Amino acid sequence: xxxxxxxxxxxxxxxxxxxxxxxxxxxxxxxxxxxxxxxxxxxxxxxxxxxxxxxxxxxxxx
Amino acid sequence: xxxxxxxxxxxxxxxxxxxxxxxxxxxxxxxxxxxxxxxxxxxxxxxxxxxxxxxxxxxxxxxxxxxxxxxxxxxxxxxxxxxxxxxxxxxxxxxxxxxxxxxxxxxxxxxxxxxxxxxxxxxxxxxxxxxxxxxxxxxxxxxxxxxxxxxxxxxxxxxxxxxxxxxxxxxxxxxxxxxxxxxxxxxxxxxxxxxxxxxxxxxxxxxxxxxxxxxxxxxxxxxxxxxxxxxxxxxxxxxxxxxxxxxxxxxxxxxxxxxxxxxxxxxxxxxxxxxxxxxxxxxxxxxxxxxxxxxxxxxxxxxxxxxxxxxxxxxxxxxxxxxxxxxxxxxxxxxxxxxxxxxxxxxxxxxxxxxxxxxxxxxxxxxxxxxxxxxxxxxxxxxxxxxxxxxxxxxxxxxxxxxxxxxxxxxxxxxxxxxxxxxxxxxxxx
Numbered sequence: 240x241x242x243x244x245x246x247x248x249x250x251x252x253x254x255x256x257x258x259x260x261x262x263x264x265x266x267x268x269x270x271x272x273x274x275x276x277x278x279x280x281x282x283x284x285x286x287x288x289x290x291x292x293x294x295x296x297x298x299x300x301x
Numbered sequence: 302x303x304x305x306x307x308x309x310x311x312x313x314x315x316x317x318x319x320x321x322x323x324x325x326x327x328x329x330x331x332x333x334x335x336x337x338x339x340x341x342x343x344x345x346x347x348x349x350x351x352x353x354x355x356x357x358x359x360x361x362x363x364x365x366x367x368x369x370x371x372x373x374x375x376x377x378x379x380x381x382x383x384x385x386x387x388x389x390x391x392x393x394x395x396x397x398x399x400x401x402x403x404x405x406x407x408x409x410x411x412x413x414x415x416x417x418x419x420x421x422x423x424x425x426x427x428x429x430x431x432x433x434x435x436x437x438x439x440x441x442x443x444x445x446x447x448x449x450x451x452x453x454x455x456x457x458x459x460x461x462x463x464x465x466x467x468x469x470x471x472x473x474x475x476x477x478x479x480x481x482x483x484x485x486x487x488x489x490x491x492x493x494x495x496x497x498x499x500x501x502x503x504x505x506x507x508x509x510x511x512x513x514x515x516x517x518x519x520x521x522x523x524x525x526x527x528x529x530x531x532x533x534x535x536x537x538x539x540x541x542x543x544x545x546x547x548x549x550x551x552x553x554x555x556x557x558x559x560x561x562x563x564x565x566x567x568x569x570x571x572x573x574x575x576x577x578x579x580x581x582x583x584x585x586x587x588x589x590x591x592x593x594x595x596x597x598x599x600x601x602x603x604x605x606x607x608x609x610x611x612x613x614x615x616x617x618x619x620x621x622x623x624x625x626x627x628x629x630x631x632x633x634x635x636x637x638x639x640x641x642x643x644x645x646x647x648x649x650x651x652x653x654x655x656x657x658x659x660x661x662x663x664x665x666x667x668x669x670x671x672x673x674x675x676x677x678x679x680x681x682x683x684x685x686x687x688x689x690x691x692x693x694x695x696x697x698x699x700x701x702x703x704x705x706x707x708x709x710x711x712x713x714x715x716x717x718x719x720x721x722x723x724x725x726x727x728x729x730x731x
Contacts, residue, residue: 241363241392241676244664249695256716259690261723262671264309265551265612 306611308556308596309685312669313362313589315676316553318398318560318571319355321380322346322372326402327436329425330502331463333572334372336562337497347563351581352380353387355565360391362585363667365676365683368421370398370571372563375408382415389416392665394678396421401447402440409454418678419457422448426468427478435467445482452483459486461530464512465502472512476519476527488528489516493621494634495572500624506537506635513544532615534636536608541644551615555595559588569595572620595619600629608639652722654706658730660698666691675729682728693720694729 323336323346347355359367367388374381374397385395397412401422412420424444426432432441451458462468462475472489479487491509492498504512516527532552535541541548555569562568565581567588578588594600600619605611616622617633625634652658666675672687675694686694697703705721708714724730 240360241365241665241667243392244660244666244675244695244698247666247695248699249692250699251689251693251696253713255689255692255696256713256720257689258687259693259716259720260687261690262309262685262687264311264557264685265306 306598306601308598310596310670311557311674311685312667313585314364314559315557315674315683316366316368317359317364317558318368318370319359319384320370320372320560320562320571321352321374321377321384322563324376325372325400326376326440327373327400327438329423329436329463330467331425331435331465331492331495331498333463333492333495334497336574347377347380347565349380349383351565352384354581355561356384356387358580358585360388360393362589364393365665365667365674366394366396366678366681368396368398369417373400373403375399375403378408378411382411385412385415385417389418394418394665394676394681398422399447400436400440400444401451402438402443404447404450406450409450409456412456413454419459420451421459421461422451424448424460424462424475424479426462426471427475428471431468431471448479448482448484458484459488460484461488461490463492464489464504464508465492465498466504466508467502469504469508469512472515473518476515476523476525480519480523480525484525486526486528487516487519488530490529490531491533493531493572493618494624495620496574496624503634506637509533509635510538510544513547516547517543532617534617534633535610535614536637536640537635541610548613548615552617552619554619555592559592567592570620572618602630602632602636604632604636604639609643610640613643652705652725655704657702657704658721658725659702660694660724661729661731664694664698664729677728680728684724684727684729690720693717694724697721697724697730 369381369385389395395417396419397417398421425435429441433439460479462472464472476487489512491504491512492502494500494503519525520527529547530550532550533547535548538544554573558570560568560571561580565579566576567578567580568574568576569592577591580588601616605614605616608614617636619629622631622633623629625631661677661679664675664677666673669685672685673691674683674685676683705718708717721730
């Protein structure tokens with residue numbers, strides 16, 4: 240049975256914030272959450288996570 | 302060369318369509334069910350006992366969502382409501398796909414009591430004559446009464462119109478009609494080639510684009526949420542920016558979803574006839590493993606490997622490709638040619654520092670090989686988070702309400718701020 244987030248009580252550390260990532264369902268790479276989104280945005284790169292532009296990507300949407 | 306479009310191997314599907322019966326009140330000419338029109342359909346229908354066996358296996362398989370469908374599921378109320386109750390009480394989000402013709406006030410109470418979270422219905426025309434012609438019924442008024450009954454009782458309702466040559470001129474009118482009825486969500490889905498539908502009913506590329514234009518007008522004029530519920534290849538148009546919202550849907554067949562026939566046979570989706578196992582007598586994990594070709598890149602058309610938008614395209618419906626060209630790995634009928642440039646634009650979320658935010662309530666998750674799959678029953682948004690991101694999400698949930706402006710300055714604060722913006726874009730923070 241799937242669980243609900245209410246059933247968790249985890250706390251985050253600095254290390255968690257630094258290493259937080261999503262995993263692309265589509266393509267087996269890991270996509271880091273951008274650490275410097277302004278720099279990435281100014282450089283015209285995709286911003287929030289990955290080469291597939293996560294706000295509309297297919298890695299977990301259907 | 303390694304295929305870049307191998308799907309991450311999830312331990313089981315995220316969602317399933319459970320077909321409760323082969324029977325239907327309607328005989329829609331566009332019906333996508335792969336078994337529709339087959340003369341040798343099994344005569345036996347799903348027993349109550351087997352429906353509970355299937356439901357239990359879906360709970361054990363840690364699926365997030367099950368859609369009860371058919372045929373017409375309200376022909377099997379004896380199965381639909383007990384299954385819905387069992388599934389919803391085990392944290393599975395349950396939807397009901399129906400043509401609404403049989404819906405009555407008693408169903409409303411049962412829908413609510415059994416935990417069905419939303420109803421997705423079909424309406425092929427707002428003209429009585431055309432609706433009755435397409436469905437081979439005289440049931441237009443019953444279908445409209447069904448819509449009104451659902452809305453009167455404030456149940457979440459989405460309406461889908463399957464668009465063919467027969468009703469392509471009606472898309473805007475149907476949207477307007479539904480808006481006046483009070484419907485908020487409307488999808489008009491160009492019928493992709495499928496086994497039952499005569500091929501002369503299929504839309505060509507121009508007609509598909511015209512359908513999308515009608516949807517955009519409906520969105521603009523009536524502020525409705527508009528959508529298409531099948532994958533459309535991006536190369537269908539030169540103006541991808543205009544139609545970007547309609548390219549979000551991937552083909553999830555065998556990657557994230559399965560369909561289960563009334564006999565318990567498992568297929569990659571409702572359109573596909575190929576069966577991969579018998580869920581009444583086999584384990585879901587065994588059947589899921591047999592479906593690997595659907596997620597190892599085998600069915601990505603070779604032409605698409607040359608395309609600059611390969612990483613963000615659905616490639617369209619694989620069953621449509623097979624009907625068009627005889628193979629799941631061929632180009633589907635609306636695809637044109639590989640593109641030289643990725644036209645997709647970057648979007649940057651902007652959240653004012655003093656906006657009150659929170660993690661969406663009732664998020665569900667399951668453990669996967671490399672982290673956690675997190676799913677929102679509200680709008681079906683989801684992410685696959687590594688262990689660290691999952692801890693951040695859990696911790697943010699416990700905070701209750703928070704603001705970006707309250708975060709610490711420095712690298713740690715910036716990192717957390719970016720994660721929050723990301724989770725907001727992905728629909729897990731509001």
